[in-house]
Amino acid sequence: MILPNKYIKENEALIGVGTILLNHLSEGKNLSDLWDRVKKIPNIGNYERFILSLDLLFILGLIEFRNNKLIKVIS
Amino acid sequence: MIYKIYASDKRFKTVEFKKGLNVILADRKKESGEKDSRNGLGKTTLINILHFCLGSDLKKELLPIDEILDWTFFIEFDLCGEKIIVSRSIKNAGIVKLDGNLSSFPIKPERDEKDGLYFFNLSDWRKLLGICLFGIPSTTRTKYIPTFRNLISYFVRTGLDAYSKPFTYLRNQNAWQSQVANAFLLGLNWEHASVVQELKDKDKAIKSLNNAIKVGVVLSKGELEAERVRLQRELNKRKIALSSFKVYPQYKEVQDKANLLTKEIHMLSNKNLLIKKKLERYKESVQSEKAPDSSNVTQLYAEAGVFFSDVLKKKLEEARDFHTKIVLNRKQFLAVEIEEIKNQISVNEKTIVQNTLKRGKLMSVLQTHGALDEFIFLQEIFIEEKGRLEAIKTKIFNVQEISSRKKEIKAERVEVDLKIMRDYEQSRPDWEKAIAGFNENSQALYNEPGNLIINISDKGRVADNAYSFNVEIPRGLSDGVGKMKIFCYDLMLVDLFSQRGRIDFLVHDSTMFDGVDSRQTAHALELVYKKATKSNFQYICAFNSDMLPKSNFSKDFNINNFVRLTLTDKDAKDCLMGFRFNE
Numbered sequence: 001m002i003l004p005n006k007y008i009k010e011n012e013a014l015i016g017v018g019t020i021l022l023n024h025l026s027e028g029k030n031l032s033d034l035w036d037r038v039k040k041i042p043n044i045g046n047y048e049r050f051i052l053s054l055d056l057l058f059i060l061g062l063i064e065f066r067n068n069k070l071i072k073v074i075s
Numbered sequence: 076m077i078y079k080i081y082a083s084d085k086r087f088k089t090v091e092f093k094k095g096l097n098v099i100l101a102d103r104k105k106e107s108g109e110k111d112s113r114n115g116l117g118k119t120t121l122i123n124i125l126h127f128c129l130g131s132d133l134k135k136e137l138l139p140i141d142e143i144l145d146w147t148f149f150i151e152f153d154l155c156g157e158k159i160i161v162s163r164s165i166k167n168a169g170i171v172k173l174d175g176n177l178s179s180f181p182i183k184p185e186r187d188e189k190d191g192l193y194f195f196n197l198s199d200w201r202k203l204l205g206i207c208l209f210g211i212p213s214t215t216r217t218k219y220i221p222t223f224r225n226l227i228s229y230f231v232r233t234g235l236d237a238y239s240k241p242f243t244y245l246r247n248q249n250a251w252q253s254q255v256a257n258a259f260l261l262g263l264n265w266e267h268a269s270v271v272q273e274l275k276d277k278d279k280a281i282k283s284l285n286n287a288i289k290v291g292v293v294l295s296k297g298e299l300e301a302e303r304v305r306l307q308r309e310l311n312k313r314k315i316a317l318s319s320f321k322v323y324p325q326y327k328e329v330q331d332k333a334n335l336l337t338k339e340i341h342m343l344s345n346k347n348l349l350i351k352k353k354l355e356r357y358k359e360s361v362q363s364e365k366a367p368d369s370s371n372v373t374q375l376y377a378e379a380g381v382f383f384s385d386v387l388k389k390k391l392e393e394a395r396d397f398h399t400k401i402v403l404n405r406k407q408f409l410a411v412e413i414e415e416i417k418n419q420i421s422v423n424e425k426t427i428v429q430n431t432l433k434r435g436k437l438m439s440v441l442q443t444h445g446a447l448d449e450f451i452f453l454q455e456i457f458i459e460e461k462g463r464l465e466a467i468k469t470k471i472f473n474v475q476e477i478s479s480r481k482k483e484i485k486a487e488r489v490e491v492d493l494k495i496m497r498d499y500e501q502s503r504p505d506w507e508k509a510i511a512g513f514n515e516n517s518q519a520l521y522n523e524p525g526n527l528i529i530n531i532s533d534k535g536r537v538a539d540n541a542y543s544f545n546v547e548i549p550r551g552l553s554d555g556v557g558k559m560k561i562f563c564y565d566l567m568l569v570d571l572f573s574q575r576g577r578i579d580f581l582v583h584d585s586t587m588f589d590g591v592d593s594r595q596t597a598h599a600l601e602l603v604y605k606k607a608t609k610s611n612f613q614y615i616c617a618f619n620s621d622m623l624p625k626s627n628f629s630k631d632f633n634i635n636n637f638v639r640l641t642l643t644d645k646d647a648k649d650c651l652m653g654f655r656f657n658e
Contacts, residue, residue: 001374001375001378002375002378002379002382003382014375030404030408031401031404031405031408032404032405032408032409035405046365047363047364047365047366048365048366048367048371051366051367051398051401051402052367052371052372052375054397054401055372055375055394055397055398056375056379058389058393058394058397058398059375059376059379059383059387059388059389059394060379060383060386060387060388061386061387061388061389065397065400065401065404068404070401
């Protein structure tokens with residue numbers, strides 16, 4: 001599910017979603033706020049994909065959940 | 076009998092009269108216009124002077140006042156059985172002075188201290204003349220009574236209009252004047268004519284009151300009553316409304332508050348609508364947001380490990396931890412939101428209920444009370460309608476008044492008609508004498524008896540006169556018969572009155588014989604000579620010399636024996652006044 005392949009289209013792959021989410025996190029946001037903003041973007045798909053994408057970004061060390069906010073990790 | 080008429084000025088032609096026939100002759104040599112007294116020699120002026128001595132009003136049209144300012148006129152005549160001299164000056168025309176034995180006069184004169192002469196003011200002089208010459212009785216009536224000046228105008232007719240009909244001496248003479256005078260002269264009850272005129276006046280007054288009421292819409296009495304009943308009912312309703320009207324002093328404030336509450340209720344209702352929609356959306360989110368479970372995270376981690384092994388930063392446990400946290404976070408968020416909205420909705424609804432109750436209380440005050448100005452307004456309408464009701468009541472009253480007064484007047488007229496009829500019969504001997512006298516006179520002139528017709532009204536109509544007078548002479552259409560009707564009437568009257576010891580002179584201007592057949596004229600003069608001699612009265616007439624029917628007189632009748640004064644236009648001093656004046 002992370003990368004597109006024979007069975008997963010590009011716009012279905014989580015990596016794409018993660019990229020979009022990252023773009024929305026130039027400043028820290030709480031989850032509901034982020035969800036409200038991106039739930040309409042077609043590539044996001046559904047809440048499940050949204051959560052999983054966030055999980056992915058976390059795994060990759062790109063975001064953190066601090067003080068009830070999702071923030072980008074700056075290296 | 077009139078003995079003499081003269082003036083203080085020497086220029087005036089003194090005239091002396093005798094019993095019986097007297098002729099004043101005007102001998103006009105020069106050509107001039109006929110009827111009016113322009114260039115007149117004084118025939119009419121003499122008659123006006125006679126009137127002046129007998130108390131007429133001093134008028135410029137009748138005497139050349141400006142030219143005779145310091146003249147005094149004198150008349151010697153019999154009054155109340157005494158021969159007296161009466162004088163009246165132009166300057167002091169308010170009184171007449173008398174000389175003679177005045178002891179038996181029914182009205183006592185006053186005495187002038189300066190010259191010792193007795194005098195009367197005009198009003199008393201006229202009264203005295205009325206009593207002595209006509210026997211006018213004293214009366215308590217003040218209106219529509221026979222007066223001396225009124226009656227003398229039938230015995231000394233002056234002016235063209237006086238020679239038009241026997242019963243009048245003015246054009247358009249008041250009906251009552253003619254009625255009262257002729258009734259008196261003919262021996263009928265004149266007071267009834269007076270009453271008849273008073274009833275006519277009352278009737279006129281009622282008619283004008285009726286017309287005044289009729290201004291605007293004309294309603295019958297029934298319609299007025301119906302309107303009155305309707306208004307009365309309206310008024311009663313309003314009275315009840317007014318008495319049960321509760322004034323609430325702060326009505327306006329209450330009204331404003333109620334309106335404000337209404338606004339708030341609406342606002343909150345709308346708000347709740349919006350909030351409920353929000354709630355729905357959140358509930359939907361709760362339903363639709365199915366978070367992936369931890370097995371998904373494991374799978375994800377594994378896959379990430381495959382592709383991003385060197386960038387993997389977190390351990391699986393950390394990933395799972397993160398995942399749990401964020402999912403919970405969302406769940407909590409939604410729950411809190413939903414809770415808050417539900418609260419808000421509940422609070423709003425409570426407020427709405429409270430406001431509705433509050434408003435309900437205010438509304439009930441508004442519904443059972445009124446504002447002060449509305450009360451005042453209702454009061455004003457009440458007063459206005461009350462006014463209208465009063466006006467209608469007055470109208471109804473007036474209509475009833477008019478109706479009952481009309482009936483009264485009709486009844487009074489019927490009553491007086493009965494009296495007229497009764498007295499007509501009782502006075503028959505008197506007026507039959509008058510009729511006989513007139514017939515005799517007309518017979519002497521025309522060889523056919525004419526008719527003096529005296530009728531009474533019996534129809535009970537208020538507008539009718541009490542008496543109707545008429546004269547008929549069969550030769551109705553021939554020349555001058557109209558004048559002779561008057562002649563016969565006047566002659567009859569002076570005959571009767573002189574026999575009673577009352578007025579014993581009759582004076583006619585030359586107009587009397589204008590247009591009369593010369594044979595008739597001759598007959599008339601001979602007739603009057605006969606009668607006057609027999610009954611001892613005096614006839615004075617004026618003639619233009621060319622109108623004297625010299626050739627028609629009987630052989631032994633010499634008209635010149637009766638000429639007392641001849642006026643000519645040979646010289647200015649040969650006219651009556653002794654000088655010519657322009658009128």
